[in-house]
Amino acid sequence: MIRAVPVGAAGYRLEEYLKWINQPPINYHLGVDGISLFLVILTTFLTPISILASWKSIEHRVKEFFVMLLMLEVGVVGVFLSLDLFLFFLFWEVMLIPMALLIASGARAPRVRCRKVRAVYHGGLNPHAGWHHLALQRHRHIRPASDSSAASYSRLARRP
Amino acid sequence: MLPGGHLLSVLIFFPAVGALALLMLRGDDHKFIRIIALIVSLANFCSRS
Numbered sequence: 091m092i093r094a095v096p097v098g099a100a101g102y103r104l105e106e107y108l109k110w111i112n113q114p115p116i117n118y119h120l121g122v123d124g125i126s127l128f129l130v131i132l133t134t135f136l137t138p139i140s141i142l143a144s145w146k147s148i149e150h151r152v153k154e155f156f157v158m159l160l161m162l163e164v165g166v167v168g169v170f171l172s173l174d175l176f177l178f179f180l181f182w183e184v185m186l187i188p189m190a191l192l193i194a195s196g197a198r199a200p201r202v203r204c205r206k207v208r209a210v211y212h213g214g215l216n217p218h219a220g221w222h223h224l225a226l227q228r229h230r231h232i233r234p235a236s237d238s239s240a241a242s243y244s245r246l247a248r249r250p
Numbered sequence: 251m252l253p254g255g256h257l258l259s260v261l262i263f264f265p266a267v268g269a270l271a272l273l274m275l276r277g278d279d280h281k282f283i284r285i286i287a288l289i290v291s292l293a294n295f296c297s298r299s
Contacts, residue, residue: 106258120258134295137265141288152280156287157272160265163291168262 095127102173119173126170133170137163151195158188158195165189264294 095103102121110118122130140159148155165185172178268290275283 104258106256120262122258131295134291137291138288138295141284141291145284149280153272153275153277153283156283157269160269160272160287160290163265163294164262164269167265171258171262 095122095124099124105173114176116176117174118177120171120177121173122171129170130167133163133166155192155195158192162188162192261294261297264297265290268294 100123102123105121106118108118110116137159141156144155144159162185165181165183165188168181169178169185172181268287271290272283272286275286277283
């Protein structure tokens with residue numbers, strides 16, 4: 091993978107493009123450039139280190155812990171390699187679930203556990219907000235054909 | 251399909267295959283579970299770099 095991205099080369103390498111959904115245009119589009127290559131290698135370097143670090147400290151639900159750790163790696167690497175907004179969002183959600191469960195498993199008291207999971211999901215809501223903002227911006231720029239549809243578009247745009 | 255084949259897909263979903271393999275193991279064999287998880291993550295790192 092490092093050989094595929096030469097130093098100083100611009101653009102994406104090792105691209106994969108498969109048509110997925112026609113309308114809205116959502117495609118399975120992956121690619122790697124110089125920045126994402128560094129982040130992907132860093133992520134895959136940190137995963138075995140975190141497994142080694144948790145070698146003795148994790149004693150309960152060992153199987154579930156390591157399954158979640160590997161699924162977290164899938165989500166994080168997918169986030170860094172996706173070139174489609176919907177695919178990015180999908181991998182982001184794939185990343186959030188094991189992360190919330192891993193954080194929750196670290197807390198002993200149920201109240202603390204709930205607070206931590208809520209904090210993770212509130213962090214994950216930022217892309218949700220961005221997604222809705224993009225959708226509303228798109229609706230604002232479309233010129234509707236009739237007045238009634240214009241009113242409905244403006245109502246949609248004003249909706250929080 | 252662009253040049254590069256399915257290399258990135260394989261690299262993304264390889265840990266998921268490892269996670270599925272872990273799910274099929276017995277839950278009380280902790281050492282084996284840890285070793286399999288470490289091998290999968292190391293193989294993933296080596297294949298990327």
